[in-house]
Amino acid sequence: MPKKRNTARPHTGRRRLLAALLLVVLVAIGIGWWKARTWMPDRRDYPVQGVWLSDDIGPVDWRLLRAAGADFAYLTASEGISTRDTAFADGLIAARARGMQVGAVHVYDLCASADAQAANFVTIVPRDKDLLPPAIRFDIDSRTCQQVPGEAQMQSELTTFLNQVEKHAEKPVILMVSRALEKQYHLAARIDRNIWVEQDFLEPAYAGRPWVMWTASDRLRLDAANAPLHWVVVQQ
Template sequence: MAKKRNTVRRRLLAALLLVVLVGAGAGWWTSRTWMPDRTRYPVQGVWLSDDDGSVDWRFLRAAGADFAYLTASEGAGTRDSVYAAGVEAARLRGLQVGPVHVYDLCAPADAQAANFVTVVPRDPELLPPAIALDIDSRTCPEPPGEAQMQSELTTFLNQVEKHAEKPAILMVSRGLEKQYHLAAMIDRNLWVSQDFIEPGYAGRPWVMWTATKRLRLHGASGPLRWVVVQP
């Protein structure tokens, strides 16, 4: 009798393990293919940098990308080597294009603005510049205080917006918003990020949302950051 009970128990455990594995596999696959509902978010696109490797713009367009934001510069000295080529390729496929600057909390605002305007020409057809703001201990081990950070960022925005001739979008991470409260302090459109679930950490309505950083599409060598626009 005991032997029979042990056999039944093993079979139940095996069946349970199979269910878990199947569920995990389905979840993994869903995370790689999930895209926001287009009936709810009609305008969708992608944020790319040279770290993402090569992409085939035909497939991105066919997958539903209406626009592409391309990283142009980072901090005071790093420039994306494929930015200009990306702008041209995306436009050839009918996508609107906008530039991204990855902001360094520890670098001088003037130097960062100069880096951005060196890479991004004045072009009225470009989408508003997006400023990616996050806390990165690798580039900024001792982040500035709230007042200093806001002062430097304001200086940077004034110079970049004068060059672009349009207001910038602040791409704020959850961690940075928690520490610096930019959404309440600086009046700009917001770009937020959270996989699969609409985030509320900014405390006010957002304009753009990176809905997943895991999307796999044919024509791209790695996972993509897929972005939607608030209708």
Template sequence: MGKKKKSIFRFWIEALLLAGLVGLGVYLWWSTREWEPERSEYPVQGVLTGEAEGVIDIAALRTARADFVYLEASRGAAGRDATFGRNLAALAGTGIHHGAVHLYDPCVPAERQAANFVTIVPRDPEMLPPAIALSKLASECGDPVLEAAVESELTTFINQVEGHAGQPVVLKVSPEFEEATRIASRIERNLWLDSDWIEPDYAGRPWTLWTANSQATNPAGGEPLRWVVVQN
């Protein structure tokens, strides 16, 4: 076979291989959009939603068989999710269990964050336990004093939120926050961990909630969903 023919043959082989890899990638990406853990293993499954997903569609939630919804409500001392009020109203009377999430900012005093949360989230014994999302690191604040006071400030915030809600909070801990603080072993609360498609174990103890697919979509309408499961 001449050099020219070999070159053309090699080109087509490489092109076919590339096309196959691209096709495989597209298939895997598409299939993971609707992936959820087996209901036989995790019977209770639901979603986390906020501004990124927009106002919730109750019919779409029922189509997706969501048993519960966590709504992003507040962040830091003044941040508020633009869709929280409408989503909370939409869920009223539907029978779908729901709760609120606060995105904790270690750069801001605990009292100011607690005031933000209790102002926007109603005191309702029917709501699910409040969740505190821990992802921003104190090292990002540029103040060594804040880094040293993370656990103390967080404990203050937890106490105030629990006093408002009347039930223990859930700590939604990112892998990076856990690595930096080891907070899961320092504050004894139920854990909510994040790990797409693979059951998480980075906290060193069992989790209660798991964000199993942060890139999910509703199989009916294609709406974005962050899919969460419960471990009993």
């Protein structure tokens, strides 16, 4: 009696294995994506946590934000020489109503006049001893500054800016420096101010010295807002 031929394709088993592996990978990616959207640093390591907001976030439910664990809020107040955040004044009132500490952020334009930038900031931010130290955001942004200044010019302009802002606030500022900015200008090493660093999930070391604040995630999703949030922790 003739033997039956095996009509099964020789690679069927391998294809099934690859399909199963692909499914596992996709599930792992999905879980990782979900965790990235909901991850916060452990409160045992960082008891004080909060958020950095600006008007591009859209409406914020301050009750839910406070319930999610935000002890403080840094609110973008101004950018460059003329941009002012439309949500700053209302956010200041709303955050305080929920018992949160509040600070103001200025987004520094490397190509703009220091005097004009300081004037923009002090115009919108009240002189209030209960505000947290002002935070100055530094990054290299080709959209607003295509030809960045040299180190000497940068430091001269920044000194002018800091003198005026700190006189208004009556306290030293915090320097919020990006990795790219720090690599080019070494502000953490040159200027004796507290440092605010940024990097998702893993503590950054690019400042070269201890930091005081860390934006640990820029993609946190909470019911308090319709857009991802910058979640910030304090080093104690």
